[in-house]
Amino acid sequence: MTFSLIGRCARTGRLGLGITTFSLAVGGRCEGVAANVGVCKTQAFPNRTNDPLGIKLMAEGYVPAKVMAMFAANDSEHDYRQIAIMDREGRIAAHTGGGCRGWAGHKEGADCVAFGNGLVGPQVLDGMIQGFMTRPEDALEYRLMRAIEGGRDAGGQGTADEHRPERSAAIKVVDRLDYPEVDVRVDVHPTAVAELRRVLEEFKLYEAFYRGRGKDPSKAIPQDEFAKQLEAKRRRA
Amino acid sequence: MTFTLLARCPRTGQVGIGIATYSITVGLYCNGLRGNVGATMTQAFVNQGNNPLGLRLLAKGFLPAHVMSELQANDPYFEYRQIAVIDRNGRLAAYSGPKNRGWSGHVTGDGYVAMGNVLAGPAVVEAMAKAYDAAAALSFERRLLAAIEAGRDAGGQVGNDGHLPERSAAVMVYGDYDHAELDLRVDLHDTAIEELRRAFEEYELYRGYYRERGKNPRAAIPQSEFVAQLQRQQEAAQ
Numbered sequence: 001m002t003f004s005l006i007g008r009c010a011r012t013g014r015l016g017l018g019i020t021t022f023s024l025a026v027g028g029r030c031e032g033v034a035a036n037v038g039v040c041k042t043q044a045f046p047n048r049t050n051d052p053l054g055i056k057l058m059a060e061g062y063v064p065a066k067v068m069a070m071f072a073a074n075d076s077e078h079d080y081r082q083i084a085i086m087d088r089e090g091r092i093a094a095h096t097g098g099g100c101r102g103w104a105g106h107k108e109g110a111d112c113v114a115f116g117n118g119l120v121g122p123q124v125l126d127g128m129i130q131g132f133m134t135r136p137e138d139a140l141e142y143r144l145m146r147a148i149e150g151g152r153d154a155g156g157q158g159t160a161d162e163h164r165p166e167r168s169a170a171i172k173v174v175d176r177l178d179y180p181e182v183d184v185r186v187d188v189h190p191t192a193v194a195e196l197r198r199v200l201e202e203f204k205l206y207e208a209f210y211r212g213r214g215k216d217p218s219k220a221i222p223q224d225e226f227a228k229q230l231e232a233k234r235r236r237a
Numbered sequence: 238m239t240f241t242l243l244a245r246c247p248r249t250g251q252v253g254i255g256i257a258t259y260s261i262t263v264g265l266y267c268n269g270l271r272g273n274v275g276a277t278m279t280q281a282f283v284n285q286g287n288n289p290l291g292l293r294l295l296a297k298g299f300l301p302a303h304v305m306s307e308l309q310a311n312d313p314y315f316e317y318r319q320i321a322v323i324d325r326n327g328r329l330a331a332y333s334g335p336k337n338r339g340w341s342g343h344v345t346g347d348g349y350v351a352m353g354n355v356l357a358g359p360a361v362v363e364a365m366a367k368a369y370d371a372a373a374a375l376s377f378e379r380r381l382l383a384a385i386e387a388g389r390d391a392g393g394q395v396g397n398d399g400h401l402p403e404r405s406a407a408v409m410v411y412g413d414y415d416h417a418e419l420d421l422r423v424d425l426h427d428t429a430i431e432e433l434r435r436a437f438e439e440y441e442l443y444r445g446y447y448r449e450r451g452k453n454p455r456a457a458i459p460q461s462e463f464v465a466q467l468q469r470q471q472e473a474a475q
Contacts, residue, residue, distance in 0.1 A: 049414065222338060
């Protein structure tokens with residue numbers, strides 16, 4: 001049980017993944033996000049070696065559809081996996097194995113693919129894509145955040161009788177460099193999507209400060225001073 | 238302002254990091270670990286290009302001391318960085334730049350570096366090393382957690398206006414695979430190390446279940462059933 005959206009910003013070429021689930025620490029199992037290569041995420045009953053393999057195959061030049069065919073050939077339990085792949089050009093392949101539990105499926109939208117299992121129904125995928133499309137001009141991390149909020153608000157995980165909370169969530173965005181531009185996580189929390197929104201908003205306040213002090217430390221103010229300035233701004237607002 | 242223990246486990250050959258800091262989302266910066274290659278971490282004023290470059294140099298076969306000299310030659314602001322590099326044999330290099338702020342320094346031991354900056358003093362890194370050594374009988378991840386808890390208890394970080402809380406923390410372990418064996422984070426919290434301990438103990442209960450259901454989906458029980466079993470076990474233990 002998980003719902004995820006892989007998205008690409010058509011304006012900048014940035015790639016990212018937004019994900020949330022009942023399972024704990026899902027962000028620790030999202031290795032398949034690589035700048036200038038693509039995004040690959042295996043969920044439901046995950047084969048942990050798929051995502052690093054998928055990134056290597058895309059880096060070799062294979063297209064997502066071919067990568068998916070290679071996954072199928074490489075895995076006796078492919079039928080239990082749910083997998084979505086997007087390359088840096090926005091090409092998509094998705095697979096929802098018949099062995100996935102609960103309502104499970106995937107759906108493509110503009111520059112995105114939503115996929116989930118153990119969900120209340122297809123409306124969750126629609127909610128995610130709508131969330132992603134709400135403000136296409138925004139930074140990709142905000143669009144991914146709205147996607148998982150949209151999935152949650154459309155009912156999220158569970159059945160008609162029983163809702164399952166989101167206990168972990170993550171957003172990862174890569175641009176051109178080797179390391180992620182945004183990588184925020186909530187690993188164990190009773191309302192992980194709401195908590196992830198709080199973490200993301202706080203991270204965005206610090207993002208430029210952190211980047212700037214690393215690039216030119218000689219001009220950086222101490223962080224406790226920066227935090228005090230933030231607090232003063234919050235009080236004025 | 239950060240305190241970190243970066244290590245190679247002499248027993249398992251895994252590499253790992255335990256880290257806590259006043260900065261938020263520190264786990265974002267811990268991208269310098271790879272099984273069968275080694276581990277590296279740059280902190281204080283971070284050069285985010287260092288960890289990926291350092292790992293590639295280790296993978297090519299360069300020694301940690303040489304990797305460090307390459308990072309130095311590649312960075313006009315090297316003196317602002319605090320860096321540890323460990324290879325898969327446990328050889329290591331460490332550097333605390335003179336332009337780190339506050340008290341900054343490191344100690345090294347058998348396959349590990351304890352390092353930090355903007356700290357209460359040398360007692361913090363010494364306590365981390367001591368706790369890591371003392372926990373030799375525990376699992377690697379528990380040794381890493383014990384180290385950062387000891388760093389916190391020895392006074393942790395001290396800024397211009399006194400003690401600074403740990404607002405984010407992480408523990409990560411890489412073994413034989415391309416993916417992490419453990420990658421657990423607290424990104425924004427008032428007492429991030431306590432929260433990381435809580436998250437770790439909870440996650441430990443699920444770890445075997447998560448691993449198995451991926452490897453053998455046909456035999457996997459639904460997670461809701463697993464949770465109910467856990468609850469029954471916890472009730473029975475009380």
